[in-house]
Amino acid sequence: MVPDFSFKPTPQLFFGVGRHKELPLVLKRFGSRLLIVVGGQSFTSGKYWGDLERNLTESGYSFNLVHIEGEPSPADIDTVTEHYSDKPIDAVIGIGGGSALDAGKAISAMLVEQEPVTTFLEGVGSRQPSGEKIPFIAVPTTSGTGSEATSNAVISSVGHHGFKKSLRHDNYIPDIALIDPELTTACPRNLTVACGMDTFTQLVEGYLSTNGSPLTDALALEGIQRVIHSLQNACDDGDNISARADISYASYLSGIVLANAGLGLIHGFASAIGGISEIPHGVVCGTLMAAANRFTLQHLRENDGDRISLAKYAKLGRLTTELDISDHQAQDIFIEYLTNLSTTLGIPCLGDYGVTENSFDEILNQTGNKYNPAALTKEDHRLILQERI
Numbered sequence: 001m002v003p004d005f006s007f008k009p010t011p012q013l014f015f016g017v018g019r020h021k022e023l024p025l026v027l028k029r030f031g032s033r034l035l036i037v038v039g040g041q042s043f044t045s046g047k048y049w050g051d052l053e054r055n056l057t058e059s060g061y062s063f064n065l066v067h068i069e070g071e072p073s074p075a076d077i078d079t080v081t082e083h084y085s086d087k088p089i090d091a092v093i094g095i096g097g098g099s100a101l102d103a104g105k106a107i108s109a110m111l112v113e114q115e116p117v118t119t120f121l122e123g124v125g126s127r128q129p130s131g132e133k134i135p136f137i138a139v140p141t142t143s144g145t146g147s148e149a150t151s152n153a154v155i156s157s158v159g160h161h162g163f164k165k166s167l168r169h170d171n172y173i174p175d176i177a178l179i180d181p182e183l184t185t186a187c188p189r190n191l192t193v194a195c196g197m198d199t200f201t202q203l204v205e206g207y208l209s210t211n212g213s214p215l216t217d218a219l220a221l222e223g224i225q226r227v228i229h230s231l232q233n234a235c236d237d238g239d240n241i242s243a244r245a246d247i248s249y250a251s252y253l254s255g256i257v258l259a260n261a262g263l264g265l266i267h268g269f270a271s272a273i274g275g276i277s278e279i280p281h282g283v284v285c286g287t288l289m290a291a292a293n294r295f296t297l298q299h300l301r302e303n304d305g306d307r308i309s310l311a312k313y314a315k316l317g318r319l320t321t322e323l324d325i326s327d328h329q330a331q332d333i334f335i336e337y338l339t340n341l342s343t344t345l346g347i348p349c350l351g352d353y354g355v356t357e358n359s360f361d362e363i364l365n366q367t368g369n370k371y372n373p374a375a376l377t378k379e380d381h382r383l384i385l386q387e388r389i
């Protein structure tokens with residue numbers, strides 16, 4: 001029998017190679033005054049920006065361009081919203097990686113709230129956001145965070161007492177996601193690896209989540225198969241448009257899955273570690289993926305209670321092999337697959353970004369299991385970190 005479940009809205013989606021050229025047409029219903037939020041200089045100095053800028057201008061749009069480098073901080077969001085708060089803007093467009101999309105998403109909301117963004121951050125602020133915003137359109141140029149489909153924007157303040165927290169409301173799901181895998185071909189290998197592992201982690205955690213549904217399970221499995229089929233190829237040959245399309249699609253699915261099913265222990269680690277180090281989010285996910293899943297599987301076996309999660313691990317293993325094997329073997333094969341993937345993709349360790357054992361207590365204090373199918377202990381968490389230091 002199908003259990004009770006709820007599902008959040010998804011953006012209106014335009015997906016396909018070359019479809020970034022349709023942006024002027026897609027924006028027509030909102031009005032002509034745009035605020036475009038991008039990351040560093042890579043997109044505006046790359047080969048797509050010139051044509052896009054000309055197309056928008058010739059189509060009658062006026063726009064202001066804002067650069068936000070790296071993961072957006074509260075000050076980044078507040079500075080932009082203060083500057084544009086009294087200017088008429090019909091739509092905010094985020095073009096770039098997850099950070100640029102999150103920045104655009106937060107700005108589209110704070111232009112209406114007209115308060116410092118920390119007021120509304122989960123675990124930091126004191127108020128719930130109203131959900132009112134200026135229409136927001138997400139155009140990803142990397143495949144990873146799934147921000148083009150999620151209801152939250154991650155805002156970071158890095159350093160001692162740093163944090164990485166979400167601004168969240170169901171209304172913050174982008175009005176439109178325009179996903180063109182061609183835009184991701186400019187993404188360098190190290191970023192493709194990190195973003196791809198973020199997608200993979202989100203899909204696997206969403207699939208195993210204790211908060212999932214038949215619909216999130218189906219979407220997660222579809223995305224996981226695309227990742228298994230194409231992540232290595234997308235990393236090894238950035239111009240492989242078929243592989244890029246698979247990962248762009250998987251990233252979008254991962255956003256829908258995480259918005260509805262939630263995430264697990266690895267993302268619990270990621271928000272804690274991201275608050276104390278400039279380590280890319282996808283590297284934290286990728287580097288902890290094998291160890292965290294091995295501990296979780298071990299815990300499920302020892303406690304002999306959760307047959308559904310063990311069956312899911314077996315299913316994940318069978319997606320990586322055509323061998324006729326037992327459930328137990330399939331579960332082990334999935335962990336082995338994750339370990340090998342770390343090696344073949346060359347995922348760095350936490351220590352490569354300056355994380356040391358001195359930071360463990362601070363990380364562990366802020367790390368929760370979230371919707372992990374096994375309730376691992378603090379000692380388990382410490383052992384997982386130690387493996388990837």
Ligand SMILES: [Fe+2]
Nearest residue numbers: 145198202281
């Ligand atoms: Fe993530």
